[in-house]
Amino acid sequence: MLGFLKGLSVTMGQLPKKKVTLQYPEVMPELPDRFRGVHRFIPDLCIVCNQCARICPTDCITLSGTRDENRKMHIDTFDINFEICILCDLCVEVCPTDAILMSDTFELAVESRDHLKLDMQWLTESEEEYEEKYPDRVPSLDAVLGEDGAEVTE
Amino acid sequence: MALIPNGTDREPMRSEKGSAAAQNSAPAAQGHAPMPYGGPAVDDIRMEEMLLNVGPQHPSTHGVLRLLVRARGETIVEADPVIGYLHRGTEKLAENLQYTQIIPYTDRLDYLASMINNYALCHTVETAIDLEVPERAEHLRVLVMEMQRIASHLLFIGAYLLDLGAMSPFLYAFQERERIVQLFNRICGARLTYNYMRIGGVKYDAPEGWLDDVRDFVPWMKGKLEMYDRLITGNEIFLNRVRGIGVFDTKTALAYGISGVNLRSTGMRWDLRRNRPYSIYDRFEFDIPVGQHGDCFDRYYLHLLEMEQSLRIIEQVLAQMPDGPVLGKVPKIIRVPAGEYYCGVEGARGELGFYIVADGKDKPYRLKIRKPSFVNLQLLPELLRGQSLSNLIAILGAVDIVLGEVDA
Numbered sequence: 001m002l003g004f005l006k007g008l009s010v011t012m013g014q015l016p017k018k019k020v021t022l023q024y025p026e027v028m029p030e031l032p033d034r035f036r037g038v039h040r041f042i043p044d045l046c047i048v049c050n051q052c053a054r055i056c057p058t059d060c061i062t063l064s065g066t067r068d069e070n071r072k073m074h075i076d077t078f079d080i081n082f083e084i085c086i087l088c089d090l091c092v093e094v095c096p097t098d099a100i101l102m103s104d105t106f107e108l109a110v111e112s113r114d115h116l117k118l119d120m121q122w123l124t125e126s127e128e129e130y131e132e133k134y135p136d137r138v139p140s141l142d143a144v145l146g147e148d149g150a151e152v153t154e
Numbered sequence: 155m156a157l158i159p160n161g162t163d164r165e166p167m168r169s170e171k172g173s174a175a176a177q178n179s180a181p182a183a184q185g186h187a188p189m190p191y192g193g194p195a196v197d198d199i200r201m202e203e204m205l206l207n208v209g210p211q212h213p214s215t216h217g218v219l220r221l222l223v224r225a226r227g228e229t230i231v232e233a234d235p236v237i238g239y240l241h242r243g244t245e246k247l248a249e250n251l252q253y254t255q256i257i258p259y260t261d262r263l264d265y266l267a268s269m270i271n272n273y274a275l276c277h278t279v280e281t282a283i284d285l286e287v288p289e290r291a292e293h294l295r296v297l298v299m300e301m302q303r304i305a306s307h308l309l310f311i312g313a314y315l316l317d318l319g320a321m322s323p324f325l326y327a328f329q330e331r332e333r334i335v336q337l338f339n340r341i342c343g344a345r346l347t348y349n350y351m352r353i354g355g356v357k358y359d360a361p362e363g364w365l366d367d368v369r370d371f372v373p374w375m376k377g378k379l380e381m382y383d384r385l386i387t388g389n390e391i392f393l394n395r396v397r398g399i400g401v402f403d404t405k406t407a408l409a410y411g412i413s414g415v416n417l418r419s420t421g422m423r424w425d426l427r428r429n430r431p432y433s434i435y436d437r438f439e440f441d442i443p444v445g446q447h448g449d450c451f452d453r454y455y456l457h458l459l460e461m462e463q464s465l466r467i468i469e470q471v472l473a474q475m476p477d478g479p480v481l482g483k484v485p486k487i488i489r490v491p492a493g494e495y496y497c498g499v500e501g502a503r504g505e506l507g508f509y510i511v512a513d514g515k516d517k518p519y520r521l522k523i524r525k526p527s528f529v530n531l532q533l534l535p536e537l538l539r540g541q542s543l544s545n546l547i548a549i550l551g552a553v554d555i556v557l558g559e560v561d562a
Contacts, residue, residue: 003387003393004388004389004391006384007385007386010384014322032339032361034339034342034343035339035344036343055252055254055255057251057256057258086258086262087344088258088347090255090258093357102343
């Protein structure tokens with residue numbers, strides 16, 4: 001009986017304490033800088049080196065690009081199949097120009113499977129939203145636009 | 155749980171035949187005392203074996219484990235775990251993946267102790283290619299692994315008590331675990347599937363102020379462990395529920411290849427961190443608590459004691475944390491020379507081992523994972539035989555399985 005009462009005193013002691021739960025979605029959780037949410041993609045930075053597509057363990061990234069008159073590669077299509085993406089962050093790790101990053105969007109529920117095929121249009125719109133939310137995290141394009149097509153050798 | 159009558163000649167639950175038989179046999183005439191509610195006499199109750207299906211979608215099976223239980227009355231005659239509902243073929247997938255690409259898949263094995271899984275793979279590959287890991291990386295690894303062990307053990311205690319019908323320890327355990335998960339979220343950007351370690355080091359150095367927060371966490375957690383001790387350990391209801399059930403001895407445990415807390419609860423002092431030191435564990439002082447009876451209570455209590463030891467290790471790691479790089483000199487493409495390599499580490503549930511057969515390419519020829527949950531589960535039919543049905547969940551819970559790992 002004593003042990004039982006001792007345990008009960010712990011429970012009673014909990015009563016006046018502050019609640020630890022978060023009233024989501026009214027209150028959104030604070031996420032750290034390194035949080036891995038849905039991808040961000042900045043087309044202007046991409047040099048079409050294909051490294052992200054090759055490191056992806058689930059092969060969820062497909063991309064294509066063309067070479068312009070200055071022999072510089074430009075991205076044409078960039079699709080992420082979010083049905084199979086495991087948010088492992090390896091694509092971000094290998095990207096030499098930080099064209100692909102991770103946002104803090106963690107709400108991944110959609111109404112249809114088709115919405116999980118993230119294409120350039122989706123990614124651009126999402127990036128605009130993100131930059132509006134965090135103006136200080138807009139990537140600087142100077143580094144890439146200044147150089148003329150510095151390609152990364154593998 | 156659903157009751158399914160065994161055999162083909164199924165009879166309705168309210169059997170008229172049964173009551174007719176009761177009338178014919180005339181219990182009073184044979185000298186049997188009738189049941190108080192006026193039913194058939196004790197000897198006339200038909201003892202039919204029932205096939206009882208537990209799971210796979212049962213909250214107390216900790217995932218998608220299905221148990222086929224043959225019961226005679228309240229007693230379990232035979233219990234047969236049916237596994238594979240969460241099978242994703244990790245070992246086969248790994249054959250087509252580069253070594254770095256396998257790391258996110260290891261997160262999803264024992265998803266309550268991803269850091270340790272990460273480490274086990276990286277450690278095996280590092281041993282195979284003889285790679286030196288920077289000091290700071292090793293310290294960070296041990297730090298996060300011990301925190302992970304605490305998080306995993308906390309969840310065990312919470313979930314186990316919830317299985318036994320106590321709600322509040324579960325909520326407390328999640329509150330404490332949340333703090334660890336938040337710390338992990340800050341260091342590697344995820345709450346469960348960390349993908350934090352890399353071959354040759356770790357992905358990120360600790361962010362600013364992180365180590366100080368861990369330093370604050372340790373005394374706080376010590377206080378919480380005392381709270382758990384007061385809340386649970388002395389509770390008579392809990393003690394009556396777990397003392398002396400699910401007992402097995404060291405010999406049985408070794409014969410079945412049991413490891414981890416399950417083995418130590420039988421009194422054998424076997425911990426890979428001490429017996430086959432890996433990483434930098436030989437530099438730290440810590441005890442290996444062992445049980446005496448090998449029952450469910452010992453297994454619960456060892457989890458509590460091990461958390462205390464993990465906190466001790468964390469304190470020592472923080473005290474010696476060196477500066478420096480967190481990733482060693484790793485070749486761009488990691489090729490493991492042809493051969494066979496095995497490294498076992500002390501996971502949260504037992505010996506977690508990765509066995510790599512390499513043919514000199516950047517992908518393993520074959521990867522075999524020694525999954526402690528899977529091995530520990532093999533003992534379950536033995537433990538359940540002859541037990542009362544009401545002990546089923548108590549025994550299953552104490553074996554501490556994670557289905558992501560069992561099914562892999």
